[in-house]
Amino acid sequence: MIEILYAIFVGPFRDMATSPAFLVEVLLGGVATGLMYSLVALGFVLIFKASGVFNFAQGVMVLFAALTLVGLMERGVPVIVALVATMAVMVVLAFLIERVVLRPLVNQEAIILFMATIGLNFFLEGFGELLWGANVKKLDVGIPDRSFVVAGVQVNQLEMSAAATAAVLVAVLAVFFQRTRIGRALRAVADDHEAALSIGIPLKTIWLIVWSVAGLVAIVAGIMWGAKSGVQFSLSLVALKALPVLILGGFTSVPGAIVGGLIVGVGEKLGEVYWGPLVGGAIENWFAYVVALVFLLFRPQGLFGEKIIERV
Amino acid sequence: MSRPPAGPLLEVDAVSVRFGALLALSGVSLSIERGEILAIIGPNGAGKTTLLNVISGFYHPYEGRIRFEDRDRTHLSPPDVAALGVARTFQNVALFKGMSVLDNLMTGRLLKMGGHFLLDAIWWGPAKRQELANRAIVERIIDFLEIQSIRKTPAGKLPYGLQKRVELGRALAAEPKLLLLDEPMAGMNVEEKEDMSRFILDVNGEFGTTIALIEHDMGVVMDISDRVVVLDYGRKIADGPPEQVRKDTAVLDAYLGASHD
Numbered sequence: 001m002i003e004i005l006y007a008i009f010v011g012p013f014r015d016m017a018t019s020p021a022f023l024v025e026v027l028l029g030g031v032a033t034g035l036m037y038s039l040v041a042l043g044f045v046l047i048f049k050a051s052g053v054f055n056f057a058q059g060v061m062v063l064f065a066a067l068t069l070v071g072l073m074e075r076g077v078p079v080i081v082a083l084v085a086t087m088a089v090m091v092v093l094a095f096l097i098e099r100v101v102l103r104p105l106v107n108q109e110a111i112i113l114f115m116a117t118i119g120l121n122f123f124l125e126g127f128g129e130l131l132w133g134a135n136v137k138k139l140d141v142g143i144p145d146r147s148f149v150v151a152g153v154q155v156n157q158l159e160m161s162a163a164a165t166a167a168v169l170v171a172v173l174a175v176f177f178q179r180t181r182i183g184r185a186l187r188a189v190a191d192d193h194e195a196a197l198s199i200g201i202p203l204k205t206i207w208l209i210v211w212s213v214a215g216l217v218a219i220v221a222g223i224m225w226g227a228k229s230g231v232q233f234s235l236s237l238v239a240l241k242a243l244p245v246l247i248l249g250g251f252t253s254v255p256g257a258i259v260g261g262l263i264v265g266v267g268e269k270l271g272e273v274y275w276g277p278l279v280g281g282a283i284e285n286w287f288a289y290v291v292a293l294v295f296l297l298f299r300p301q302g303l304f305g306e307k308i309i310e311r312v
Numbered sequence: 313m314s315r316p317p318a319g320p321l322l323e324v325d326a327v328s329v330r331f332g333a334l335l336a337l338s339g340v341s342l343s344i345e346r347g348e349i350l351a352i353i354g355p356n357g358a359g360k361t362t363l364l365n366v367i368s369g370f371y372h373p374y375e376g377r378i379r380f381e382d383r384d385r386t387h388l389s390p391p392d393v394a395a396l397g398v399a400r401t402f403q404n405v406a407l408f409k410g411m412s413v414l415d416n417l418m419t420g421r422l423l424k425m426g427g428h429f430l431l432d433a434i435w436w437g438p439a440k441r442q443e444l445a446n447r448a449i450v451e452r453i454i455d456f457l458e459i460q461s462i463r464k465t466p467a468g469k470l471p472y473g474l475q476k477r478v479e480l481g482r483a484l485a486a487e488p489k490l491l492l493l494d495e496p497m498a499g500m501n502v503e504e505k506e507d508m509s510r511f512i513l514d515v516n517g518e519f520g521t522t523i524a525l526i527e528h529d530m531g532v533v534m535d536i537s538d539r540v541v542v543l544d545y546g547r548k549i550a551d552g553p554p555e556q557v558r559k560d561t562a563v564l565d566a567y568l569g570a571s572h573d
Binding site: 181184185187188191192194195196197198199200201202203 | 368370389390391394395399400402406407408409410411415418419420422423425443482483486
């Protein structure tokens with residue numbers, strides 16, 4: 001009994017203390033993964049705030065973006081051109097979603113819009129594979145997946161580039177939505193659709209913008225994850241990890257998505273490395289969901305959320 | 313097109329609105345003259361709010377036309393109507409509850425801020441200067457409505473009467489040509505009603521803003537309006553100066569419920 005308690009409550013912390021460099025490595029890895037979760041969660045939050053739509057297809061948008069990028073590159077299109085083209089594709093996709101899916105369903109129940117995004121999910125998955133094929137593709141963005149040592153800490157170059165990119169993107173988006181006029185319009189739309197319309201905010205434009213941003217965010221997430229583990233269907237499952245992040249951070253909070261992503265990323269890495277051996281590993285796979293469950297029980301609005309998720 | 317510019321600001325021409333089997337408005341015609349305060353009254357369910365919603369583009373008539381400044385704009389969307397210079401308030405206060413009073417009023421300026429949404433994010437300088445200019449106008453409205461002390465308070469935390477005042481402020485921030493007020497004094501005490509009446513008269517007097525308002529308090533209506541339109545069961549039953557409408561037998565019947573059995 002004592003040994004079990006020791007193994008749970010003392011052992012792991014002793015391990016952390018004895019090898020701080022390794023702990024830093026684990027933390028860095030957690031931050032890198034966490035930022036990616038934040039990125040995907042941010043896509044969710046923006047769309048949910050602006051339109052009350054819970055976008056089930058966010059994960060497939062990540063896959064679709066990565067597939068498009070790789071597909072173009074495989075056909076000999078230079079990286080930069082392919083990237084710009086993929087961005088254009090995602091904006092066009094946002095436009096089409098607003099036109100074909102959202103507009104006819106305006107003023108419908110949230111659950112109906114949610115179902116529509118499930119449909120969108122299957123469509124995009126099938127359409128992406130139809131266009132670019134279903135086999136696993138290697139995505140080479142020109143950043144080698146190798147490690148080097150800084151002050152005794154092993155750092156993976158690809159992971160750090162991904163983390164830096166995600167951090168910059170998250171910061172840019174945060175400024176964009178907090179400090180600009182469009183941010184005020186977005187907050188207005190999130191607060192009250194009718195009132196927003198009455199002061200001349202075109203809902204359609206706002207929707208187009210948030211879906212485009214969600215699409216662009218999906219590209220970055222797709223590239224980073226694709227470069228690590230190949231572009232394949234499992235990419236779309238990344239979005240499943242964004243769900244606990246949202247529950248943690250609150251569905252309507254941009255800072256919540258960022259902090260929630262970091263907590264989940266770091267938490268699951270620490271759990272995996274230090275507590276994993278006790279239960280035979282794989283903590284990484286369920287940690288986020290258990291945290292989410294605890295939050296649902298005790299703080300269902302998340303860390304920063306205002307409105308409860310009654311709209312989902 | 314050949315109308316003199318002094319024609320009515322807004323014309324509602326034989327407008328009917330239908331919700332399924334219910335005829336909410338049936339062949340209603342009225343005009344709103346430049347610079348006047350028009351009161352729209354009528355028993356509950358008479359179609360007053362529907363009329364306001366049609367004018368502001370939230371509903372579209374299945375029959376009839378609406379003209380604003382001699383242009384047909386029957387089928388515009390709410391943001392397009394707002395862009396024409398029509399601002400409104402709602403019966404159940406529709407403020408952005410999470411935002412401060414100041415931010416709420418600033419949203420009212422969104423249409424007046426030129427330039428492009430996306431460019432704003434890139435061109436810091438002009439956006440900032442514009443923000444300051446608009447801020448100055450909003451501050452004047454805050455002074456005018458005597459809400460300096462609550463400018464940083466989240467709108468949702470304010471008592472009802474003040475929320476109504478802030479909502480009026482947001483509508484004023486758009487510097488509208490036509491201001492539509494849906495029961496601006498509902499749920500207010502006598503003192504708050506007096507304040508609100510004074511603001512409405514001042515807006516009309518100082519800025520020359522044309523105002524159409526729905527109100528139940530007959531005392532207020534008779535005091536502040538230049539003209540009164542009475543709706544009952546989706547039809548217009550009277551239209552004229554307050555003292556004339558007050559004596560109208562159809563109006564008395566409608567309010568006493570005499571002729572509907």
